[in-house]
Amino acid sequence: MNQLERLKKYTTVVVDSGDIECIARYRPQDATTNPTLILKSVLSKKYDFIINEAIQYAKKMGGSQSNQLQNASDMVSVRFGKEILKYIPGYISTEIDARLSFNTDQCVQKAIKLINLYKEQDIDTSRVLIKLAATWECIQAAYKLKKLGILCNLTLLFSFAQARACADFDVFLISPFVGRIYDWYQKNNTDHSYCSASDPGVLAVKKIFFYYKKYMYKTIIMGASFRNVEQILELSGCDRITISPDLLNLLENKTCDFNKKLDIKKISTVSFKPTPISESEFRFLHNQDAMAVEKLSEGIRQFSHDQIELENFLLSVF
Template sequence: MNQLERLKKYTTVVVDSGDIECITKYKPQDATTNPTLILKSALSKKYEFIINNAIQYAKKIGGSTSQKIQNASDMVSVGFGIEILKHIPGYISTEIDARLSFNTEECIKKSIKIIDLYRNNGVDVSRVLIKLAATWECIQAAYQLNELGILCNLTLLFSFAQARACADSNVFLISPFVGRIYDWHQKFCSNSSYDSITDPGILAVKKIFVYYKKYMYQTIIMGASFRRVEQILELAGCDRITISPDLLEQLKKQTFSFTKKLDSTKINTLSNKPIPLSEPEFRFLHNQDAMAVEKLSEGIRQFSYDQIELEKFLLNSL
């Protein structure tokens, strides 16, 4: 049994890719995408049919050039999601425009639009997760969307305050970014040898796991953004783990045995949950974590940049 096969016995494996051929190869339960992955796939000739369909849709709807670009962009994300869903049994995570990350109402409007696009194309929308950055505004949007039956994946999660606020709001799933937490800390100790036991990204997820299971929160924890196989194996037993194609290939080629590291059955539970964080409490606690503040801002900037690049590409096609 290779490591990927063994990992699937402990954890639900998710592929982090917009490449449909790659997703088919590794046979995951779910798949996640983001603006960076969508941009990369959109530029590939083999997915021209998705771009062409999106352009035709935008032209049919009409409106100003700006409106056409927005409609085409939304349809590109949905188009990739539709194709990916044909090859997986579970969820597809589709991320909305990161430039809306501090506007609750606009996040809700965009999320409903994305879900309607899926529904109008014959997709069972219970299989679609809307990805939002884990800002206070997006967490509140996720709470309201949940009331409408729309499930969310809160991404770019770096601080324990973000994790607490997501649990308070009954968010369906969170994606703590293990690798990016690790990257930030490496800037200050780059000469140290790697140890998965002390990896700050791993420790962050383990802390969230214990907290969620202790207080019986239903929010799913999906470790994300890995840099090395050791990080993945150290989280064996996490609810879900989303993995890039290169690390999936490494897992597939290796047969070294490993054990389940996270086990909710070994955690004593409490029925009385902590008092939910208020907005001021959330902002204070999150801002006590310099890494989380920097990496959340950086992630939103990068996803916004890739969204703009996608729109430039679509403008030329229009």
């Protein structure tokens, strides 16, 4: 049994990729995408049929050039999601425009639009998760969307305050970014080296895992953004783990044995939950974590940049 096969005994494995061929190969339970992964796939020219369909749809809908560009971009995300769903039995996570990350109402409107586009493609929308950055505004959007039957994946999660707020507002799933947390500490603590057990990203997910399970929150924890196999194995037993194709390949080609690291059966639960975090408390506690503030801002900027790059590409082929 290789490491990937063993990992699947402990954890639901998800593929983090916009490459449909890769997802078809690994056949994971779920798959996640983001603007960076979609842009990479679009620029590879392997999926020009999706681009052509999206542009035809946008032209049919009409309106200003800006509206057509937005419609084409949204359809690209949905069409990638539709193709990916052919190869997985579970959820596809589709991310909304990161430029909306500080506007609750606009996030809700965009999410509803994407879900309606999936419906037009005859997709069972109970298999679609809307990805939002874990800002206070997006957490509120996720809360409102769940009341409408739309489930969300809160991404770019770095601080414990973000995790607490997501649990308090009954978010369906969170994606703490292990690798990016690790990157920050490596950059800012150059005289210190981390083993997998002391890795700051790994420890952040473990803290969330034990907190959620102790208080019996239903929010699913999906570790994301890994830099090496050791980080993944150290979180075996996490609800879900989303893994890039290169690390999936490494896991598939190694047979070294390992034990389950996170075991819910070993956690004592309590019947009450802590007082829900307030907006002011959330903002203060998140602001106290320099790493989280920097990485959340950086992530939103990166995804916004790649969204703009995707729109510029679409504009060039309209």
